[in-house]
Amino acid sequence: xxxxxxxxxxxxxxxxxxxxxxxxxxxEKYFDDNAEAYEKNGLTKDNKTVDVRHILVMPEGAxxxxxxxxxxxxxxxxxxxxxxxxxxxxxxxxxxxxxxxAELAKANSQDGSASDGGLYTGVSEGQMVEAFNDWCFDDSRxxxxxxxxxxxxxxxxYIGYHVMYFVGTDDPYWMVQVRNAMTNKDYxxxxxxxxxxxxxxxxxxxxxxx
Numbered sequence: 206x207x208x209x210x211x212x213x214x215x216x217x218x219x220x221x222x223x224x225x226x227x228x229x230x231x232x233e234k235y236f237d238d239n240a241e242a243y244e245k246n247g248l249t250k251d252n253k254t255v256d257v258r259h260i261l262v263m264p265e266g267a268x269x270x271x272x273x274x275x276x277x278x279x280x281x282x283x284x285x286x287x288x289x290x291x292x293x294x295x296x297x298x299x300x301x302x303x304x305x306x307a308e309l310a311k312a313n314s315q316d317g318s319a320s321d322g323g324l325y326t327g328v329s330e331g332q333m334v335e336a337f338n339d340w341c342f343d344d345s346r347x348x349x350x351x352x353x354x355x356x357x358x359x360x361x362x363y364i365g366y367h368v369m370y371f372v373g374t375d376d377p378y379w380m381v382q383v384r385n386a387m388t389n390k391d392y393x394x395x396x397x398x399x400x401x402x403x404x405x406x407x408x409x410x411x412x413x414x415x
Contacts, residue, residue, distance in 0.1 A: 286355070286366050336356055
């Protein structure tokens with residue numbers, strides 16, 4: 206009975222959030238009304254987000270757990286670079302679509318995003334390591350662009366080579382953050398209103414909502 210209530214409620218709440226989602230105009234007005242507070246936290250309308258797919262290729266024997274602690278020789282790194290180039294060439298010999306890149310990522314990427322076709326959504330500037338970030342936020346970047354980047358060894362985050370596919374520019378970062386804030390605020394008010402007239406009563410030594 207509890208599970209039935211829980212899952213029924215979850216679906217209802219999800220549908221409610223979608224129907225109550227603020228419009229772009231409402232989001233912009235909310236930001237403008239609170240611009241000073243947002244800017245103090247580094248959030249301005251200049252912030253943007255992107256969607257990107259990638260395939261992570263690491264040296265043989267490396268995992269995301271040991272890549273920063275174990276040592277791999279130059280030959281192993283060179284082999285991983287060549288593997289990245291081979292994967293990109295393989296994709297270029299096909300239909301060169303986002304879907305085919307996603308399938309290639311599922312079969313070859315060595316990080317947790319593989320199951321989702323290597324997809325990262327809503328990536329904001331400065332979120333990723335330097336080389337990955339610079340490639341994504343290059344001013345000339347456009348949907349469908351591909352390339353290979355390596356993490357910055359000097360920064361201590363050298364984990365492999367990334368075969369990149371640029372999906373496109375997402376909703377501006379400020380808009381995503383403000384929409385989330387508005388949704389959370391509406392949810393808090395809605396849920397508080399649901400229970401404001403409910404009192405707890407005592408029964409057999411235990412308290413129940415009545």
